[in-house]
Structure formats: structure tokens, C-alpha cells
Amino acid sequence: MKLPAPPTAQSFRSPLHHPRVATVLGRWLGVAVLVCFLTGLFSHFQQESPAWLHIPTRPASLYRVTQGLHVLSGTVAVPLLLAKLWTVYPKLFEKPTLKTLLERLSILVLVSALALELFIGYLNTLQWYPWPFPFKQTHYALGWIIVGALLVHIAVKIPVIQWRKEPLPPATTDLTRRGLFRTVAGAATLVGITSVGQSAPPLGPLAVLAPRKPDVGPQGLPVNRTARDAGIDPLTASWRFTVVGPQQLSYTLDQLRQLPQNHSKLPIACVEGWSQGAHWEGIRIRDLLHLCGAPASSRVRVVSMEKGGFYATSELPPQFAADPLTLLALRLNGSELALDHGFPARIIAPNRPGVLQTKWVHRLEVLA
């Protein structure tokens, strides 16, 4: 039996495989990738702040917006990437020359890294990790590789991007260039609308493709790490909250409740994209610093009762410790903190990723 000949670049007759179409879709995908990269970088620096970087505490919802955008742009990039790959698909069957071989290598890097990045990023929002490499480090490194390969790709393609004179070949189907763009924009919008509700609670009911509903969880707030996962033991009568500073302070839970309480309306915004606003009640960190004789602008280490894990301790940079919105929260949405939200006490601060809003706190250490 004779097999049919493999396709060549000429087998694909649709004029929509034209470079002018690829340029437009490439721009859309490029914008999504850029937004995703910059918001991802911001999230990375939030968690691993280099000494030279001063992260502001306002706007209080900044991280909520940037991380919501990170997951949204990544999700929307899925249909955009598929559309872009579809337009340039005939190129895959062109005979390679030495000159195009290098270019193809850069495209292979770009496509493989971007496709895997979107895949592992999406699965991370479900907390599903079926691959044998660490998510966070790989996701971060691939981000740099994608942006690097994208710049190389743009540098190679600048003559094609700038070349607009040649008319498009005649249409062979009823789908026009505009029609294709409308279809792709529609797919991106559809995917966006059915997932953005995990970060924007008013759209929550529509978010059928989102792994979170922002109002589902104890006290109307989702949970990432439960008390059981964190190995939290039940509180005993001997439990004390301590502050280690110029003076040592030690409080029972009742004594903590007697200290001046303040209110903050702040969102919990997770690295995985979901977020939800909440009312918190507790003691200002700067009041505790004042009580122990430390300046309000002190760097503070927050120590949790969590057993193990990357986030058993966190550090509050001076500007966050001094902010009047930053609390050692004891109450959430009108009642005592649920165990899964960090009972008896947790940190809540403006413009910070959820993983740094340390739960089950039992000690603060003034560092400087």
C-alpha cells in the first residue's frame, strides 16, 4: 500500500496562514505574555524581595489585581497560542536550510517553553502537580526563557512584521481575516469570562472554568493550607503569644483580646489567582512594636506553629510592619478566626501574596 505524500508548506491553501495574519495574532499573544511575565515577576519579588527593592504597601489591593491579571492573561493566552500556531503551521513543513535552522531552534524553545508554562501554571491553580520537577522554580525560570526567546523571535521577524504592502491572497473559504480575528477574540473573551470570577467575586457565578469560588470556604473565604495539612495541634491552656524585641512580651489569648483592637478591610489574594475581600479585626503590628519598645518601622519575623513547609515563617519589611492596616488578626468577618484561617492569630497586611499572610502565629521577632 502506498502512503499519501506528507504535507508540504504548499498543502495549506488558506490565505489565513499569511504572515500578516500571524503578525496580528502574534501581537495579541505578545501582549498577554508580557502582562503575564511582568505580573509574575512582581509576585516573585514579593516573595523573594531583593534588598534594593522597596515594595509599597499601597494600593492595598495591588497584588490582588496583578495576580488576578497573571492568571487571567495566562488562561487567555491558551486560545491565542493555539490560533498563532495554527496560522504558522505550514511553516513546520518547509524544508529547513542552515539559515532557518537557527531560527527554528529559537521557535522550538519559545513554543515548548510557553506551552509547558501555560500548562503547569493552569494546573497549579488546581494545586495539581503531576510532573517530576519543582513548580515554582521551573515556572520562574521558564518565564525568563520565554521572554528571551520571544525577543529573539521578534528580532528575526522585524522585516516580516513591518512589511504590509503585499495584498493577501484571495479567500478560499468563507472565513475572512476579520472573521478569524473575531473568532479568536471571541474564544479569548469566552475563556476569560468563564474563569476571571475566581479573582473578581461579582463574576464568581460565571466562573465555571475556575478551580475556586471566592466565597466558598469557612467564614466565606477559601483556604490553601488547612490546619490539618500544617500539623497544627489543638491549643492548650499554656499557649502564649510572644514578642521578642527590646522587651519580651508574653500574652495569653484572652490578654491579646484585651489589647486595643482595630479593623482592616483587606483582601486575601493567593498566588494561584483567587482573591476575596474580608473584614479583619485584631491588634496593629505597630502597636505591638510600640509596646515592646521597638520603632514602628522595624523588620519583623513572623513565626507560625506550622510544622515544616516553606511558609512557616515570613518577614514583614519595615513599611509593612508600620502600616496601620497591618494586623495580628484575631477575628474575621465578625467572628473568631476559623482554625483553617489561622486561629488563634494570623497576619493580614495590604498588598501581599496570601502565602505571606502567615497563619497560626505564636511569635513575632523584631529583627532591626
Next chain:
Amino acid sequence: MRARIMLGATGVGLGLWGLWLLLSVLEPRALFHLPLWLGGAVVADDALLVPLIIVLSVVVTHHIVRTTLLYVGITTLLAIPLLLRQGKGANPTILPRDYLRDWLLLEAIIIATGAAVFLFQRFTFNRSRASSDDIGGR
């Protein structure tokens, strides 16, 4: 040309920085597996998803039907992990929906919308033909 070379060189630099990050944090086992997963991502796109779209766009020529099927496809692609992991979340606040019901509902809405647009266009097309002089479409 100079700008192009600068842009390309910056790109190579950033890419190498990413590669160095990978090499410095990943264990040998992970470094061995990562290229396999990268290759798998390309195969999934270039040997499965894009050919599927190509076949679909060749077989289905009516653009409303085609767009409807593409929308069903892309939303289903994103729904697959949710459906697979339903009930297996690390805690009850992860994947709290009935994703099977919601996915079926979403596809039903997409198909119903596609059908409505299809019928509407057919109706207005017939009317415009009937009201014009060239009855019979000639």
C-alpha cells in the same frame, strides 16, 4: 539592523539567564525529565491540537458551525483538568463546583447560541434574497 542585533542579543541573554536558573535549582532527575515534558508540550500542540483544528476547519466549512465547535473545543480543553480532578482537591475549597454539570451547561449555552445565530442569519439571508430582484440567487 543594529537594533535587531541588540534585541536578539538581549533575548539570548535573558534566555541563558533562565537556563542558568534551571540548572542551578533543579535536581539531576528533574533536569532529565524537563526536556521530555517540553517536548511533550510541542507534540501536544503540533501533532494533536493544531491538526485537530486544521481538520475541523477543512471538514466544517460553515463559519458559524465551525466557530461554535472551536468554542466547544477550547472550553473543553480547559475543563478537562477540572473534570479529572473533581473531588480530588487538597481541601474542599479547591474545585468546589459540580464541574461536570457546569461544563455541560456551558457547552449547551455555546451550542444554543451558535444555533440561534445560524438560524438568525439564515432567516435574514432568505428575507434579503426574497426582497431583492434576483430571486433564486442568480
